[in-house]
Amino acid sequence: MLKAFYSSATGMRAQELMIDNTANNLANVNTTGFKKKHINFADLLYDTKTPPGAASANGEIKPIGLQIGSGVRAVGTTSLFAQGTPTETGIDTHMAIEGDGFFKVTQANTTAYTRDGSFTLNDQGQMVTGDGYLLDPQVTIPQQATNLSISSTGVVSYQIDGVSTVGPTIQLARFANPAGLQNMGSNLYMETAASGPEILGQPGQQGNGEIRQRFIEGSNVEVVSELVSLITAQRAYEINSRAIRAGDEMLSSASDLVR
Template sequence: MLRALYTAATGMKAQQLFLDNVSNNLSNINTTGFKRSQVNFQDLLYSKRYIAGSESAQGFEIPAGIQLGGGVRTISISKVFSQGNHVNTERELDLAIQGKGFFQIQQSDGSIAYTRDGSFQLNSKGEVVTADGLPLSPSITITNATEISIGTDGTVYVKGSDPSGTLQNVGQIMLTMFPNPSGLDSLGKNLYLETMASGSPIVTVAGEQGTGEIYQGFLENSNVETVTELVSLITAQRAYEINSRAISASDEMLSTINSMAR
């Protein structure tokens, strides 16, 4: 019964973390480029009373042993980088990636972060920046433009005040891929950082090596599915209740034993 108390407690802890993760997914359902997180569980060590295949007292082989599990633990929470739906905004600097790539963003300390959020703007210097003012890498500057055109390969053209209406190439938006994107470190602010688990970044032109194409005038919605998360919410709640009932049942049995001892 004491074993049941501790085992059920691990279940309650795991379901609490599961519920926290579901809550985070639902709270970011309208966050541009957000990727939902998935909780992965693992059973704990087993206490083995009898080992399957061992010999019984009568000399026969035991076909199935006795193993008592110690509960459950959360082994990882990984990002699911499935494609989100695109929404048409008709803004010239709103960009969506159809594929596995990431935009490169230069942070204030000079390091590079990565994002799927393509809601870019121009700062006072004409640099293409994020909503937090962090510039694209490599930097692209647009000044005195009457029209901005961005190709699916990330090539940026602008039309200035020149009466001829000639398009001028002002830069190239590069995309980055990772061998294991689930290993990226979530920094917040829609940014990710490279880690040893993610592998080294592969920088290439959009449309090459599976990075995907860039679509101007679109943004990528979160890949969170409301129905799926609500089902997970109910599952976590019910599993938490069942584990708490196991603790209550163990407590009642212990109370009964104590009453017998008196």
Template sequence: MMRALWTAGSGMVAQQANIDVISNNIANVNTTGFKKSRSDFQDLMYQTVRQPGANSGADSQIPTGIQIGHGVRQVATQKLYTVGNFQNTGNPLDMAIEGDGFFQVTMPDGTLAYTRDGSFKTDSQGRIVTSEGYQLEPAIAVPQGATSIEIAADGVVSVTLPNNTASQEIGQLQLVRFINPAGLLSMGRNLLQETNASGAPTASNPGQDGAGTIVQRYLEMSNVQVVDEMVNMIVAQRAYEMNSKAITTSDEMLGIAAGLKR
């Protein structure tokens, strides 16, 4: 009887973790470039009372056996890299990636981080940076007084200067891809970091070697679907409730057993 208490308790812990993941998805429903996460679960150890396949006679075997499980645990939270909806902003430095790939940004310690958030700005030196001020890699600086900025689908950045009708190329954007993007480490601030699980980044120009293309004046919104998350929340809540009922039932059965001797 005590086993049921611990088994149901593990179910409550797992569903609480599931609600935490769902809540984070809903909280980031309007976060640019955000990718929703999913909880993965595994069953725990089994007590084998009767081994399946064991001999029950000279010419017979036990077909199924008896195995009693000990509950569940959360083993992973996986980011799902489906493409979110595109929103037209009209801002020339807003960029969305149509397809696979990540923008590269340089962190203050010189390391690289990766993001799908294409809401870039310019700093006091004209360099294209993120909202946190991290510089886009490869570095591109917009000349002072530029009257327009154009970013082609292949990542070529051009500007038009005063008293000059011809555009001038000032840089080339690059995107990076990973063998296992789900293995990237989330750092917050819409940034991801390379890990051994993600594999090494492969850089290429947009539209080449499987990388996506650049869509200027658009932003990729979160891929969170609110209706799906609300359904998942209801399912998790009911699973939590049923596990709590199992604990209550086990406690009542223990109470009955304890009251047999009067």
């Protein structure tokens, strides 16, 4: 009887995490380059009264066993890297990645990766994120440059006094397991042992996506799907609380027998 209390309590905690995750997804519905998260759950240990395949009293093999579960636990969160909707901004330094890959950025001794292509120029003409992280490899645009162009393969070009100049080529990073990247906030990811090492390459080659200038990638959160998840988690939370109430009522009935 008491096992039902603990099992239902784990279910309520799991649904709390589900609601927290859904709330975070909805909060970032307008965050540039945001990738929604999905929580994975797994059942807990089982109290095995009779294992499947055990011999019965008459010597026959039982086709099923008797096992009572102990509830549920959260295994982890998975980032879903489905493509977000590109939005045109008209700003020359803005870029969206169509396909796989991340922009590599650095600040001091910190290396990070992002899908947020809303870059701008700092006081030295270097291309940086909104938080000042430098695009790596560095791209510097002279102040007198005009007609800045970034091709789909990452080639940067501009004109100075009417003369065309080809600058550096933007590179993208890929990972064997992008879901293993660690979220750092500010639209940044960090490499981990689970993600594997970075694989740098030119856009449009070696499996990398292409770059679309003057666009940024929107969040891939679907509001309707998240609302359905929110309702489902709320109802599951209520059902688990009812299971605790039912167990309490059964214990109360049992205690009344001795009165």
